[in-house]
Amino acid sequence: MNNIFLESNNIYLRALCLEDAETNYVNWLNDKEVCKFNAHHRFVNTKEKTIEYISRINSSKDCLVLAICCKEDNIHIGNVSIQSINYIDSNAEFAIVMGETNYQGKGFAYEASKLIINHAFNSLNLHRIYCGTSSENISMQKLAIKLGMKEEGTLKQAIFKNGQYIDIKLYGIINQK
Structure with missing residues (x-):
């Protein structure tokens, strides 16, 4: 089930x-822990919903969602x-979720983020990538900054959690090429 699309030293990205x-x-x-800072965990996820999501996402032309694999x-x-x-x-929005908690804090999120942002700039020819995250999500804020993103503003009381x-803190990066 490899089907590698992008890869780095420790991980590869493939289609769902x-x-x-x-x-x-x-x-x-x-x-609850995986979704502590995002908009998920409001409705129950099921195998059927996951199958529907995978089918929809893989036929989309405005969304590239890739599995991060160790x-x-x-x-x-x-x-x-x-x-x-x-x-x-x-431009496009960047998002990431690390679902397997025992793999968090090991640099995999950064590697995956670099791969997809480089792909967005160099293959999709995008000019700007942005993201938003809960003001309480310090690890995502650190990741955005490590990726070279700049804080662009704050959406006041924008998520109910x-x-x-x-x-929501907003971050963005411009392709400098």
Whole structure:
């Protein structure tokens, strides 16, 4: 099930496949800890919803969602994406989720992020990549900065999570080529 699309030293990125719906991937969006800072975990995720998502995403022309797989054991550990691709304005939103928590904090998210952002700039010819994250999600803020993104602003009380409204911090990076 390799089907490598992009790769680095420790990970490779591949298209999501229907077989992923048979793995722990289905449970990521039901995991309170995995979804602590994102907009997921509001509705139950199921195998059927996951199959529908994979089918829709793989036929999309404005969204590239890739499975992050650890080379050492070929485990699907997260997803990274360039979504809401706007070919006229030449920009897209970056997102990442590390679903297998025992792989967090090991640099895999950074490797995957670099791969997909370089692909967005060099193969999709995008000019700007942006992301937003909860003001409480310090690890995502650090990742955005490590990727060369600059903080661009704050959306006040833009997400309702855990019984409260939380600010969203916005980040962006411009292709310097």
